[in-house]
Every structure is written in structure tokens, then in C-alpha cells.
């Protein structure tokens with residue numbers, strides 16, 4: 273029998289489940305669109321169905337428990353989803369207790385970005401470090417902080433909300449309701465906003481052509497930049513500068529051995545690396561300037577693998 277864990281990644285649009293072996297290998301995987309409007313009971317039923325599927329594919333696995341990554345804020349000790357803004361009706365749901373009773377295994381719950389940080393730390397680009405920060409840049413900007421060999425939780429498990437450190441006086445509105453957050457300047461949403469401004473001004477014909485009348489996205493910026501389009505490269509350069517500013521703060525706060533960049537925009541690191549490093553060289557105290565900024569290694573599996581590691585290796 274192979275020792276393995278069940279894992280669930282609860283997203284606002286997609287619900288994913290896996291069986292993950294002790295060394296981090298995904299042995300079985302299933303996904304379905306999240307019934308985000310159906311309320312907790314409907315989504316929990318979806319979870320049970322997906323777990324049934326992945327268990328059926330791995331009859332030889334000895335299951336030690338279930339790890340779940342879910343949107344915050346949540347209480348990892350109590351296993352309670354406090355309030356998931358992208359999921360209707362998810363307020364104070366004791367998800368770990370409910371699934372533990374139904375499945376008959378131990379269940380651990382963790383913030384989804386923290387779960388991904390654990391995944392990269394234990395099985396991905398952060399292996400071998402004692403301190404690292406994982407930053408995921410896609411629609412939003414989030415992450416998780418590993419310091420001195422453990423995941424930083426803070427009061428109510430809320431530490432490491434790195435996307436909402438306030439970073440500019442420019443009144444760009446953030447999805448959290450605040451203004452001036454790092455996320456409001458460096459997320460994929462912010463990149464698309466800047467691209468849309470450029471397209472509307474008529475100064476970005478290649479991106480306008482790629483968008484074809486639909487809203488311009490970060491993906492269009494990336495595609496144009498890869499072809500050498502000057503306005504797109506300028507947008508990515510600005511993006512890299514905003515990332516470099518936030519990363520400089522993370523260096524000073526946590527003194528990580530490595531900064532690990534993931535997510536859709538994060539995957540454009542090769543196009544942004546030089547400007548990110550230059551921004552860090554300009555702004556960081558000299559002792560921090562040589563810390564590598566590297567690409568995440570696990571892609572979309574980071575959250576599942578990290579969630580599984582909650583029960584494979586004990587709580588962080």
C-alpha cells in the first residue's frame with residue numbers, strides 16, 4: 273500500500289481534488305466547475321463526488337487524511353471557512369469537521385495561497401530552504417510566507433496577506449475595497465487595466481488587434497510582448513517594477529533565502545526578471561540584493577500538493 277493523502281483545492285470557479293503520494297506525486301486528479309451559487313451543502317456534495325472519483329482510481333493507496341486549500345479568511349486551527357467572498361453562503365462553515373465525519377479521516381484546512389506556498393516549499397522551487405516567500409500573481413496577488421521552517425500564520429491565520437500591503441498613494445482601487453494595495457498595481461487585473469488604457473488611447477495597435485474588440489487581458493499583453501511589441505514590453509516593464517518594489521519589501525520583512533513567483537503573470541518571469549532584479553538592486557539594503565527570484569515549479573498543482581502535505585507531514 274502506498275501512503276497518500278486526499279487533497280481538495282476549493283476555488284471560486286473550479287473545484288479540484290487529488291490523491292497525492294508521500295513524495296508529492298499526484299496519483300489521481302479530478303475537477304469540476306464549482307457550484308458557487310449553490311451554497312456550502314451543494315459544494316460539499318461536489319467534494320464528496322470528486323473524492324469518490326479519485327479514490328476509485330487509486331485502490332492501492334493507504335489514505336492518511338484530507339488536506340483542503342480554501343479561500344480566506346479562514347481559521348486553520350478550527351478548520352472553519354470564515355467568509356469566502358467568491359462563494360455564496362460560505363460563512364463560518366466548519367468544513368474540516370463536516371468532511372472528517374463524512375469521510376472518516378482526519379481533515380486539515382489551510383488558506384489556498386498558504387497551501388500553495390507549502391507545496392512549493394516542500395516539493396517545488398522552495399525545497400531545501402528554511403525561509404522563503406511564495407508570491408502568486410494572476411487575477412489577484414497573494415502568497416504565503418515560510419520563516420525559520422514553518423508557515424507564518426499570525427493572528428487568526430491572517431499573516432502573509434502580501435497583496436494588500438499598501439504601496440502607493442495613487443488611488444487605484446483594490447478588490448479588497450482599499451486603495452493603493454500592491455495587488456492594485458501588480459496583479460493581472462492591474463496589468464489588464466493599464467493595457468486597456470493604452471488600447472483606448474490608440475497607442476497599442478498590436479494589443480488591440482489581439483483583443484479583437486473584446487476586453488484586453490494580461491494574456492494579450494504577454495502574447496504581444498513575446499513578439500517584441502514595444503507598448504506591451506513597456507507594460508511588462510512597469511509590471512516588473514511594481515513587482516520589484518513589493519518584493520523589496522518582502523526581502524526586508526522576512527529575509528527569505530528565495531522569492532518564488534507563480535501564477536499566470538508570474539509565469540512571465542523571464543520577460544520581467546531583469547527589471548525586477550534592477551528594482552531590487554536600486555531599493556533593497558545591500559545584504560538582501562543577492563536573494564534569487566525564481567519561478568514556481570508546480571504550476572496549478574502547488575495548492576493541491578501543499579494541502580496534501582498538511583496531513584502527510586503533520587500541521588505546519
Ligand SMILES: [Zn+2]
Pocket residue numbers: 435436446447448449450451453455456
Ligand atoms: Zn487590497
